[in-house]
Amino acid sequence: MENKIEIKDLKLSFGDKQILKGIDMNIPKNSVVALIGPSGCGKSTLLRAINRMHDLNPDAKITGDILLDGENIMASNQDVTAIRRKIGMVFQRPNPFPKSIFNNIAYGLKINGLDKKTDVKFSVQEALSDCYLWDELKDSLNRSALELSGGQQQRLCIARAIAISPDVILMDEPCSALDPISTAKIEELIMRLKKDYTIVIVTHNMQQAIRTADYTGFMYLGELIEFGETNQIFENPQQELTQRYVEGNFG
Amino acid sequence: MSIANKKITAFLGLQSLVLCTLIVLAFIFMVLFDIFYKGIGVLSWDFIFNIPRKGMTEGGIYPALAGTVMVTIITAVFSIPVGVAAAVYLNEYAKENMLTKILRASIRNLAGVPSIIYGLFGVALFVEALHLGSSVVSSGLTLGLMTLPYIITSTEEALRSVPHSHREGALALGATKWEAIKTIVLPSAIPGITTGSILGLSRAAGETAPILFTGVTFYLRFPPDTLNSEFMALPYHLYILATQHHAIEQVRPLAYGTALVLLLLIIILNIIAFIIRKKYTKELVK
Numbered sequence: 001m002e003n004k005i006e007i008k009d010l011k012l013s014f015g016d017k018q019i020l021k022g023i024d025m026n027i028p029k030n031s032v033v034a035l036i037g038p039s040g041c042g043k044s045t046l047l048r049a050i051n052r053m054h055d056l057n058p059d060a061k062i063t064g065d066i067l068l069d070g071e072n073i074m075a076s077n078q079d080v081t082a083i084r085r086k087i088g089m090v091f092q093r094p095n096p097f098p099k100s101i102f103n104n105i106a107y108g109l110k111i112n113g114l115d116k117k118t119d120v121k122f123s124v125q126e127a128l129s130d131c132y133l134w135d136e137l138k139d140s141l142n143r144s145a146l147e148l149s150g151g152q153q154q155r156l157c158i159a160r161a162i163a164i165s166p167d168v169i170l171m172d173e174p175c176s177a178l179d180p181i182s183t184a185k186i187e188e189l190i191m192r193l194k195k196d197y198t199i200v201i202v203t204h205n206m207q208q209a210i211r212t213a214d215y216t217g218f219m220y221l222g223e224l225i226e227f228g229e230t231n232q233i234f235e236n237p238q239q240e241l242t243q244r245y246v247e248g249n250f251g
Numbered sequence: 252m253s254i255a256n257k258k259i260t261a262f263l264g265l266q267s268l269v270l271c272t273l274i275v276l277a278f279i280f281m282v283l284f285d286i287f288y289k290g291i292g293v294l295s296w297d298f299i300f301n302i303p304r305k306g307m308t309e310g311g312i313y314p315a316l317a318g319t320v321m322v323t324i325i326t327a328v329f330s331i332p333v334g335v336a337a338a339v340y341l342n343e344y345a346k347e348n349m350l351t352k353i354l355r356a357s358i359r360n361l362a363g364v365p366s367i368i369y370g371l372f373g374v375a376l377f378v379e380a381l382h383l384g385s386s387v388v389s390s391g392l393t394l395g396l397m398t399l400p401y402i403i404t405s406t407e408e409a410l411r412s413v414p415h416s417h418r419e420g421a422l423a424l425g426a427t428k429w430e431a432i433k434t435i436v437l438p439s440a441i442p443g444i445t446t447g448s449i450l451g452l453s454r455a456a457g458e459t460a461p462i463l464f465t466g467v468t469f470y471l472r473f474p475p476d477t478l479n480s481e482f483m484a485l486p487y488h489l490y491i492l493a494t495q496h497h498a499i500e501q502v503r504p505l506a507y508g509t510a511l512v513l514l515l516l517i518i519i520l521n522i523i524a525f526i527i528r529k530k531y532t533k534e535l536v537k
Contacts, residue, residue, distance in 0.1 A: 053423070098439055161424070164424060164425065
C-alpha cells in the first residue's frame with residue numbers, strides 16, 4: 001500500500017507545554033484514517049500540523065518531518081499556501097464565509113487562480129454534486145450560505161474544500177456540532193470521497209470511526225499508542241490502554 | 252424582601268430608567284427643535300448657493316458650505332485609508348506584547364486630546380514644517396489626525412468581531428494571510444468601519460479649533476479653488492455670526508440657518524453610513 005503521508009518523529013510544544021511527544025504514523029493513499037483518543041490527547045493538534053495551521057501560532061514549536069508523496073512539507077523552503085491547497089481542511093464547526101453559496105465554493109478557485117483555467121460554474125456544480133448538495137441548492141446559489149442548516153453548511157464546507165481538488169482532506173470532528181441525520185449524510189459522503197481523496201478524520205465518536213475509517217490511530221497524552229486497521233483496533237487491540245479506551249473503561 | 256416589595260423595587264427601577272431616557276431625549280429634541288424652528292425660515296436654494304453679502308447681513312453661505320464639504324473630503328481621504336491600514340496592522344499582524352498594548356492605549360487616549368491641541372500641532376507640522384501654508388489641505392490633514400483614533404479604534408473593534416474560523420477557512424484553502432484579510436475579513440468589517448469613520452468625520456466637520464489656525468478664514472466670496480487656498484467653513488462662520496459680528500441681533504436668523512445646514516450635512520453623512528451598513532450587512536447575512 002502506497003503511503004500518501006508519512007509522519008516522522010513529530011514533536012510539538014506550545015511554550016513549555018509539550019503536546020505531541022514524537023509521533024510516527026503512515027497514512028495510506030485513498031484511505032480514511034480516524035484519530036481517536038480522550039480530549040487533550042493531541043489528535044486535533046496533530047491534524048492541524050499536517051496542513052501547517054500551527055504556523056499562525058508564534059508559540060508553537062515543531063520538530064520532525066511530514067512527508068506528502070515523499071516530499072517534506074515541514075521544510076522551510078516549502079510554500080505554505082501551496083501545501084494547504086493540496087491538503088484541505090474541514091473544521092469542527094461549519095465555517096462558511098458570509099458570502100453566497102456559489103461564492104463560497106468559487107472562493108478557493110479564485111484565490112488559487114484556478115478560475116482562469118477552469119469553468120467556475122462547472123466546478124461549483126461538480127463540487128456541490130459530490131457533496132449531495134446540488135439538487136437541494138441548485139436554485140438558490142445566490143442565497144447566503146449562512147441561511148443553510150448546520151448539516152448543509154458542513155457539507156458546503158466539504159464541497160468548498162474539494163472544489164480545488166486537494167490530495168488530502170483533514171476533518172476535525174466534522175460532525176460534533178450536527179444532529180444524527182446530518183451526521184449520517186456526512187459519513188456517507190466521507191465513504192464516497194475516499195475514492196478520490198485521502199481523508200484523516202479526528203473524532204470523539206468511536207462508532208463513527210468504526211463506520212467510516214479503514215485505519216484508526218489511538219492517541220493518549222501526546223503519543224500515538226496504537227495504529228492499525230480499524231477492525232483490529234476495536235476488536236483486537238494490542239495495547240492495554242487502547243483496549244480500555246475502546247471498551248469505554250477509561251480512567 | 253417580600254414579593255410585594257420586590258415588585259415595587261422592580262417597578263421603580265424600570266421607571267427610573269425610562270425617566271432618564273426621556274430626559275436625554277427631551278434635551279436632544281429641544282436643541283433640534285430650536286435650530287429647525289429658527290433656522291428653517293432663512294433656508295432656501297438662494298441661502299445655500301449664494302455668497303454672503305453686505306457684511307454678511309444678507310446672502311447665503313455657499314463658500315462656507317463648499318469649504319466644509321471640501322475639508323471633510325480631504326479629512327476622509329487621508330484618515331480612512333491610513334486609519335484602516337493601521338488598525339489592520341495592529342489587529343492582524345502586530346504581536347500581542349507590551350509595545351502594542353502601549354500603542355493601543357495611546358491611540359485611545361488621543362481621542363480625548365482637546366481639539367485646540369490638534370489645531371496648534373497642525374500649525375507646527377502642516378502649515379510651518381511641511382510648508383503647506385494656511386490652507387484647506389492643512390486643515391483637512393489636521394482634522395484627519397484628530398479623526399484617526401476614532402477610525403482606528405472602531406476598525407479594530409470591527410476586525411475583532413470577525414470570527415477567527417473565517418480566517419482559518421480562507422487560509423486552509425490556500426489563501427495567504429493578506430488574501431484572507433482582503434477577501435474575507437475586511438468585507439465583513441465594512442459596516443463597523445463605516446460607522447466609526449462617519450462618527451469621526453461628523454465630529455471633524457463640526458470642529459472649529461483645529462481649522463482656526465490652519466486654514467479657515469473669516470470671509471471669502473468663493474469656495475476654495477485649490478488645495479492651497481484658504482477657505483470658509485460652516486462652524487467658523489456660525490461662530491462669527493453668533494459672537495463676532497457687528498450686528499449680532501440682525502444676523503441671528505442667518506446663524507440659525509447656518510447651524511441648520513451644518514446639522515443637515517451631518518444627518519446626510521449618517522444616512523450615507525446607514526445605507527452602506529445596510530447594503531453590506533445584507534450582502535453578508537442574506
